Amino acid sequence: MAWSVYSQSLEEGLVADFDTNLSGLGTELGTGAYNMSEVLALPMFKPESGSSDQIEGKVHCRFQCLLSAATSPACKLNEETVTYLNQGVPYELKISMVENVNEFQGKNIKTQVRVVFSDKRLQYTEKEQIQDWKKTHLGERVLDIDVPLTFGITSFNLSQDELNMIEFLWDPQEAVQCYFKVNCISTEFTAKKHGGEKGVVFRIHVDSFLQENSSDIHLFSASCQIKVFKPKGADRKHKTDRDRMEKKSPDEKAKYQPSYDCTVLKQCEPYNNRPPPVPSNNHSVMDQTSFSSVDSSFSHHSPLRNSFHSTPLHNTNGCAGPPSAYEIEPLHPNSTIDETTNWLKLNRFHNYCKLFQNFSGADLLRLAKDDLIHIMGAADGIRLNNALQGRHVRPKLTIYVCQEQQPVYHALYLDRPLMSELKEKLAALYEEPAHKISRVLRQGPTGIRVIVSNEMIQNIPEESVFVLNALTDPEGDTYTIVMK
Secondary structure, three states, X not given: OHHHHHHHHHHHHHHHHHHHHHOOOOHHHOOOOOOHHHHHXXXXXXXXXXXXXXXXXXXXXXXEEEEOOOEOOOOEOOOOOEEEEEOOOOEEEEEEEOOOHHHHOOOEEEEEEEEEEOOHHHHOOHHHHHHHHHXXXXXXXXXXXXXXXXXXXXXXXXXXXXXXXEEEEEOOOOOEEEEEEEOOOHHHHOOOOOOHHHOOOEEEEEEEEEEEOOEEEEEXXXXXXXXXXXXXXXXXXXXXXXXXXXXXXXXXXXXXXXXXOOEEOEEOOOHHHOOOOOOOOOXXXXXXXXXXOOOOOOOOOOOOOOOOOOOOOOOOOOOOOOHHHOEOOOOOOOXXXXXXHHHHHHOXXXXXXXXXXXXXXXXXXXXXXXXXXXXXOHHHHHHHHXXXXXXXXXXXXXXXEEEOOOOOOEEEEEOOOOHHHHHHHHXXXXXOOHHHEEXXXXXXXXXXXXXXXXXXXXXXXXXXXXXXEEEXXXXXXXXXXXXX
8 A cells, every 4th residue: 555655646746747847848939039030131141143232331232133034054053154145136134222222312323234255364355356346347336225125224325435335324213124235146256157156155244333422433243144146046055955954864964053034143343343454564574585587698609519508407488407497486484575576476476466465475375275266266376376385397298318429418398398399498408599490300210310390299208318419401500400
């Protein structure tokens, strides 16, 4: 009986304690304990794109910029989105203020919209390329505004000095919807037109300022990447990207961003804060760069010499010489701007002297092969890269010649296996003008002499060996060369 009474009292005590502990359960979880508005106000939940938080520490504001064009589905998660546009088609750019609108009552906002190159390497030549585009598109603008469709602006300006910019004023109390058209396509700024996929990437850059006391106070800047295609080309590119994405596995699709119906312009640095387009020149004066010169002093009155010139000839006009005659003298890293310009002229880059007019030797050598191709196009870009690296052109035919009874041979490198070039090489060896050699003969089977022609030179085996014999013609002023 004693054990039963003790067990019953223990059970009643545990129940009482359990009820007491559960009596306040849930009171901490009332609606007043956690306010979602306070949670959403945390910095991590604030939008980053198209916004400006403070102006001179006085005015707080936030903007939103939306472009009514779909983003590409072929953009990876770690890449910036790209939006495809059609040439000459108006697209809506909606700009609105989403906070502290009343503080801007009675004030005007000036917005500048530009089409610029996204690649920083192309920004070096942005103005020059736009001017070149202007020459082939008289009376047209790179970026234009569609006034009938646009509403919400009080006035606009189209500068003739900046064909890639439109400028307008608007009231921040209402959202502005500006319709713009891009009249150039991405492939117009590439060396060759391979199609839209190979074209350069542009950027829609928006800068807005508050006009107050005859001064402009920067409010916000935002931008997005675009590619411009010929009419309906953007639609075809979207379809191509979607078809490619459908063929990928689910794991591969997870690495790409989804396509959105509109493009949100992300906050960026103001356009005027971009790096200067031309690198500064702080280099000291360099050592004088040397180049091979053409020696044109022939002895017109002396007879044809019985021996060759004792040293190899360095001649850039196609005369005989070792492989160094075909090498382009490398550019020295310490070259000044003037010396770099002279180097470009000597290496047949006259058309690009103005383009690189502020480049020193070090500036030019810092450009990679891809940079030069983007700036100059594939053909000239590769050629300049080879020149900067000091690479030489391999000759198409190499032959070795010597005088009779002389053990020393000279190499002739023919870049163009033609009779005219062979005469120039032989004349250079004898230090005589090419017109002094009337004919070149080759000794064939049984000692016959065959006239050397272009076809024969093109069929001479590589690194053939010949012994030369110079014969005076009956006229006395010209000579015949026999190759044995």
